[in-house]
Amino acid sequence: MSESTKPLASYGTIRPGRIVAWTILFLGGIVMMTPLLFMFSTSLKSAGHVYDLRLIPDQPTLANYIKVLSDGRFARWFVNSTLIATIVTLSCLFFDSLVAYTLAKFEFPGRRVVFLAILSTLMIPTEMLVIPWYLMASKLGWIDSYWGIMFPGLVTAFGVFLMKQFFETVPNDFLEAARVDGLNEFAIWWKVALPLVTPALSALAIFTFLGNWTAFFWPLIVTTDQTLYTLPVGLSSFAVEQSIQWELIMTGAALATIPTLAIFLFFQRYIVRGVMLAGVKG
Amino acid sequence: MARIELEQIVKRFGSLTTVHGIDLTIEDGEFVVLVGPSGCGKSTTLRMIAGLEAISSGTLRIGGEVVNDHEPKHRNIAMVFQNYAIYPHLTVAQNIGFGLYTSRLSKAEKQARIRETARTLSLEPYLERRPAALSGGQRQRVAIGRAMVRDPVAFLFDEPLSNLDAQLRAQMRLEIKQLHQRLGSTIVFVTHDQVEAMSLADRIVVMREGRILQVGAPMELYNRPADIFTARFIGTPEMNMIDATIGDGRVDLGANAAAIDVSGLASLPGDLGAGRSVVLGVRPQELTLLNGEHRDFPIRIEGKVRVAEPHGSETFVLLDLPAGQIVARAPSTVSFKAGDPVFFGATAESLRIFDKQTEKLIG
Numbered sequence A: 001m002s003e004s005t006k007p008l009a010s011y012g013t014i015r016p017g018r019i020v021a022w023t024i025l026f027l028g029g030i031v032m033m034t035p036l037l038f039m040f041s042t043s044l045k046s047a048g049h050v051y052d053l054r055l056i057p058d059q060p061t062l063a064n065y066i067k068v069l070s071d072g073r074f075a076r077w078f079v080n081s082t083l084i085a086t087i088v089t090l091s092c093l094f095f096d097s098l099v100a101y102t103l104a105k106f107e108f109p110g111r112r113v114v115f116l117a118i119l120s121t122l123m124i125p126t127e128m129l130v131i132p133w134y135l136m137a138s139k140l141g142w143i144d145s146y147w148g149i150m151f152p153g154l155v156t157a158f159g160v161f162l163m164k165q166f167f168e169t170v171p172n173d174f175l176e177a178a179r180v181d182g183l184n185e186f187a188i189w190w191k192v193a194l195p196l197v198t199p200a201l202s203a204l205a206i207f208t209f210l211g212n213w214t215a216f217f218w219p220l221i222v223t224t225d226q227t228l229y230t231l232p233v234g235l236s237s238f239a240v241e242q243s244i245q246w247e248l249i250m251t252g253a254a255l256a257t258i259p260t261l262a263i264f265l266f267f268q269r270y271i272v273r274g275v276m277l278a279g280v281k282g
Numbered sequence B: 001m002a003r004i005e006l007e008q009i010v011k012r013f014g015s016l017t018t019v020h021g022i023d024l025t026i027e028d029g030e031f032v033v034l035v036g037p038s039g040c041g042k043s044t045t046l047r048m049i050a051g052l053e054a055i056s057s058g059t060l061r062i063g064g065e066v067v068n069d070h071e072p073k074h075r076n077i078a079m080v081f082q083n084y085a086i087y088p089h090l091t092v093a094q095n096i097g098f099g100l101y102t103s104r105l106s107k108a109e110k111q112a113r114i115r116e117t118a119r120t121l122s123l124e125p126y127l128e129r130r131p132a133a134l135s136g137g138q139r140q141r142v143a144i145g146r147a148m149v150r151d152p153v154a155f156l157f158d159e160p161l162s163n164l165d166a167q168l169r170a171q172m173r174l175e176i177k178q179l180h181q182r183l184g185s186t187i188v189f190v191t192h193d194q195v196e197a198m199s200l201a202d203r204i205v206v207m208r209e210g211r212i213l214q215v216g217a218p219m220e221l222y223n224r225p226a227d228i229f230t231a232r233f234i235g236t237p238e239m240n241m242i243d244a245t246i247g248d249g250r251v252d253l254g255a256n257a258a259a260i261d262v263s264g265l266a267s268l269p270g271d272l273g274a275g276r277s278v279v280l281g282v283r284p285q286e287l288t289l290l291n292g293e294h295r296d297f298p299i300r301i302e303g304k305v306r307v308a309e310p311h312g313s314e315t316f317v318l319l320d321l322p323a324g325q326i327v328a329r330a331p332s333t334v335s336f337k338a339g340d341p342v343f344f345g346a347t348a349e350s351l352r353i354f355d356k357q358t359e360k361l362i363g
């Protein structure tokens, strides 16, 4: 096309608007990066130097990392968090999109009511839900179990909402063509509808995984057994054990960011590819 | 292959009835084309045959079996959609293979079938490509391939060519026709395009507002359209329509009496009651340019040239009559100037008389 061969109008010239925008983005970036940088910085300091607020540590040391990684509890919490976040994410991807697909593509009495009911739970903050969850968990004997930590997040209203919006953009012809070709409804969802919404699935996977990886309040409440702690709960228990050991907390936190980065980098590809796929439709 | 029988098929959407009791039998191996204006229920009818839309009342038989309550997958029908509905996330081979989803063939046999289908449709070089890297015509062929790859009892096409440009459409039309001749399959084809309908169909079904107006072979519809709607719909340019009234045994053309001479008409078909308002129909192709030498036509029309439209092999001339206008075909060797008076003649057989009220053919 001639479009792409034309030189970009703004190429080579820097407009004042750009400078303002970049400055704002740059400042925003600094504000967001600073705590992260201090986290890494502190994790490289020895206990005595924690309150020395220099960004580049005076005498950098890996001692904290060795200490944290050789402490069996940290490894356990890491595994707990990974396991829980992974299972909850998979569950959300599956159930949220199944519910969303049904709401988006099938006509049945009460469809709107069901959808509104699901949406309305989005308006209730977690803090208010914790008490009923806790009562439920204690009555059912789920306190101090993986299941207890996971059950509130296995299906989410947010995921249903997000996926429904995307399923609505899938042309009905795609589904009907599959129906005529003899696929059953589940196969149509799995083989046709889901692949067409991979960008949304990737976004949901990232949100859900991060949300569960960093979840603190509910796991703290529902667990008393140290071996069931998730990483955030475990790290905070570090903090209050004797005196607050900031260097160890920061080391744990630094280690905890690794999987989130990995998840993001992994799914990001699908988001980009999915966006390109969406352009082909029809 | 199978015959498809529709008996008093009705479709209601809530309180709205969009298909009003259709009776139609599609013979085994027949190519039937549904035509009609937008919203007349063509797609709805097709979708009821496919099983994508529930039948509100009536009976649908495929191969003699009542299938009203069968799911699409139990009807073994293949359907090609207007916007192809091929999957962007799958390759051409996988898309075609989708048609074999329920088949029990071995993997190798499936592969062979896919190759064979691709060869038939000249898609072999593209088997590993994704739809994004195909042209519109190639995408449409993939969609047809997916329908062809299994042996369906019938093919349903819902305006499959309407997204293609004119040239490609003509080419695909030929390909579909050849495909039908080769496979001998039962085909129900929906289109807006009367040229498509004429050139493809064994029989054309003209629909309007959820009812069938006329069913017949293309030339039957062309020569004896049952009503004004069909007469206008089939054939390009449209059939000319001239208002008239019947006055004791002859046609009274009112304001056009001076321009149209029908005195040569021997007689009118029997029982056209006097005083009845009628519409006379003549196709532009059935008018003959009269110059100098006076040939003997029972009907002669005089008009003033408004515009002439050369089509290469022929020229269509729009003529002003005292009341209204008509289009006539003339040889391309003649040139016309706006405002020139010209004469055209027509035979008695080319004249069709419709009742103005009921719009039905009466003579």
Ligand SMILES: Nc1ncnc2c1ncn2[C@@H]1O[C@H](COP(=O)(O)OP(=O)(O)OP(=O)(O)O)[C@@H](O)[C@H]1O
Pocket (backbone or CB within 6 Å): B013, B016, B018, B036, B037, B038, B039, B040, B041, B042, B043, B044, B045, B192
């Ligand atoms: N799901 C539906 N709910 C209500 N009305 C519908 C529905 N689907 C179709 N209709 C109506 O049924 C009528 C026939 O529609 P249909 O799609 O069969 O027309 P069509 O002949 O295929 O038209 P086109 O040539 O524009 O495709 C239309 O008036 C349409 O508005």
Ligand SMILES: [Mg+2]
Pocket (backbone or CB within 6 Å): B042, B043, B044, B158
């Ligand atoms: Mg239609």
